Amino acid sequence: MSPLKSPCARRDRQRGAIGLLAALTMALALLCTLVVVDSGRLFMEKRTLQRVADMAALEAASLNGVCTGSNTASTYATQSATRNSFTVTDNTRTLTTRCGTLSTGSNGLRTFTVDATKTDAIQVVVSHTVSRSIAAGIGAMFDTNPTPSDIQLTAVAVATPALPPLAQLTINSSLATVDSTQAGLLNTLWGGLLGGTLNISAAGWNGLANANINLLSYLNQLAIDVNAQAGNYTSLLATNISVKQLLTTAATVLPQNNSAVQTAISGLLSVSTIASGTTIKLQDLLNLQTGLPSSALNANLNVFGLLQGFVQVANSNSGAYATIPANVLGLVGLSTKVKIVEPSQLSAAGDPRLATANSSDPNQIYVRTAQVRTLTSVDLSSLSPVLNIVSGSLNTLLALLSADVQIAPAPLSLDISLEAASASSHVTGYSCSSDATKTLAADTNTALVKLKVGKIDSSTWSSSVADLPAPQELVLLNIRTGNPRVDYGGGGVGLLVNLPVAANRATLNFAQPAEIGATPSPVLSLNGDPNIVTSLGNSLSNPVVLHSATNAGLLGLVINAVTSLVNGLVSTVTSIVSGLIGPLLDPLLNLVLKNLGVNIANVNVGANLSCHPAQAVLVI
Template structure:
């Protein structure tokens, strides 16, 4: 059978196959080059679009966000600002009219992932911008697989400025007489005698600690606290809380203030338990953003003592130098509502309530001074002169924060305040817990040891002020802390009040006195007694009432607000993109 013969390809045929293969490789290479060029171009277009969205979100937040000086975020302003920013950067669309292109809301964290959720103007602290653009799918092969493609870029910018403040009256400068009064007031709150010198008290008044330092100090009492919320939720004894403050002060290098707190801590052994969040309120969406917020150490300590004594009536062993040979007074205090310090963001919440409020204590204070004098008419008068002060709660709230910018190099903080209506009277409380139980003062008049008459003494003045916005400017040239007063400063208010008391004294003798042979009448005795009481009321005000109220952070008819901390994103990083 004949065998088949294989035919070998000719060189010419082989050259044709190689040429076809080369053309195929060249075509494929051109396709990959085109794809690479188009992919790179689309990536560049997406990057440019993302930059547009990023800048638009930041600009919208700066002009409409919580750092813009408003009480809430304005979505219309945000849309306008976003579009203006996008147009400056070459955006061809219209963010202000595109549906859901600009949204306001909040950023939450779930499972370590941050997510944007739309929210109302009152609670919003972030802006989301979605920018879109239709671009040619391929510059070379556009007709082969579609003409255009829609690109989308999403950016979320968040900024939550915080401020810390408290409402009270302030012992700016402490001398030895102030220190003596402070020993009596704090000793009454502690239920034990204390003796701290003026220098140590001054150091305590001037000292601040951060929340982060307080968290670290909690470890010193064996309290496992890892964040701000854990600190606020902690229930501790007053002694342990003061130990935390002392540890924080020591870590900050303030040995003098720490020693003063340690002296108070030893005397606080008998006091009960408090919840730290009841005296220090942090209202930020993420409390840990307040880690670096500073709080005044004296305010923390006295607020803790008042919180522990809420609802109790206390005796304060206060001594003072008074005229007419009077060397001692009795001071009683009933705390109805303890003060609260606040750190948080500005504006109102969804219910219309202020996000970050603070307030002073509400209390009744009584001062008793035994008086025995001989009048020019030789009538002897003895009485227990009593001053009763009903101190209503003063409220304050963080209205707005306007962060510094290129055109405005300083931060501006607005705090609103409403002083409580206070009453100062010559009289005493039958029940310290009941302000309506006030009774008049009665003086006994004798002549040569024989009873002559009883004289009822009464006077009362109300003090109050209208609500007011206080504006603080914070910069390197005007650093914190800063204090401002709404209404009348305490010393002036008390001076005016005691003058009004003296001018409105009502004296009524029973039985009436009419001894013409001795030249004694009601009018004469009452006039002489009123003349004697006037300087004594002034002395009680200056030597006792003023320093006692000031040491408790209370005021009459006014309010002092101290802005002690301001945290903007300039100190934590600028308005930040979170997506």
């Protein structure tokens, strides 16, 4: 049969099909409308809850709420929720407030950990029980095990409190320029302190001296390079990290187009002790209060100063020292050794409200220069002819008394130890009434210099003991008696100086310090004795100790009778010694120590202060 003649295909059998399709379409449209209305209602309720949670967490954090004692965090959060039309009246509405800490995982996600004793972050959780949906209600009428008609919506917010005032100090961390002469000294000095050799050009040293590195960016990259927990800067600073890794990370963070800096860092990486994995802790260079926000680390450090600090820490932890040949200093007849006793503390940041005068307090904002010790041996062979003439004359007189004069054996050399203790500065006060009038005060002192001249034990000197014992006298002439001869102890000529040069101390007042993250400004100087080099030279103008006889015997009378002859010797020795030692002080002070960030005549301190670094902020 033809399909057109089939009963099912008759025209009267198709009547009503459009109406059925229309009914189904209307039912589907109604269902979609119900879904849209329910979804929109739940979405708006969820959004309202999130807004309530956000505002409650922000208010509790900004008012510095706590979860112990009066539990003000909960009080502040509840008051905020009530003002935003979320009143906790029954079990359908809940609000929970918790205090704790915030950490960032290796995946970069923040995690809140409940700890009622901490207020690093405050969490607010609000919930509201509402009807699930109209569609669900209709479905429940025909379901033997109906889904509950209500649903609990929940919103969570975590906020950190407004940051406290943040202060930062930096100290003597840069050089102006480096010429070819200084480049040779720096290669010898830094290479010796590292136990190897360096060959960095003057352009390379200048590149380091003129480059800055952002501390926050550097630490973030370092955490990645050593697989440390991201954001846990306190732990990172306390970790033993190889100097090689520290230098490699610095090269990564610094601009790659600065070839001079990259070449200089490559030169440092070539030193054998660095390549072998010498480790240090960054906390020996950077002093940060525990729990500081990351914004406190958003500071710029001079690259030369930072790398200088790496070298100082590495040297202070080892028995190595630098030996500087006479030709590098432009002097003859001497050799100089340099040892870091204590490394510098380049930068310190923290809450000035917590700062104390105790330098060992972890809350102290304290910086210092390095404690550096130099030992120079001066060749006094030019004194031998004079000593021979005087001893011959004295022996003629003393032969009748069974006594003689013994001269110092060759090679005759004199040891000079110059120790510059740390210059330091620490925050003592601040004012944050407004950004236009903010101030920061820091108690500051210049380096205390200790000068020792005589015979110095080199093994004791090369150790990192806090202070050297007094030197032994270098005896030039010694009167002996008896048979066999023994030291008489009643007369002779020797060299001995044990002199401290007092440090200068004052309070530096910084007006309107720059914000944290900017170049430290202002930089103030505490100037000590401008003639400190001259004063040290004057201390050596008469270094000869003249021993006179103390016994009343005939030998004592004879020794006293030749005083004029001995005085002549003293004058000769003084002129020779002063002529040799005097020119030595300027190179040591002006070249060696300054290249290690130490200037014993003055100290330069830079300051930063942010009174309101940030308001309370939502973090989760």
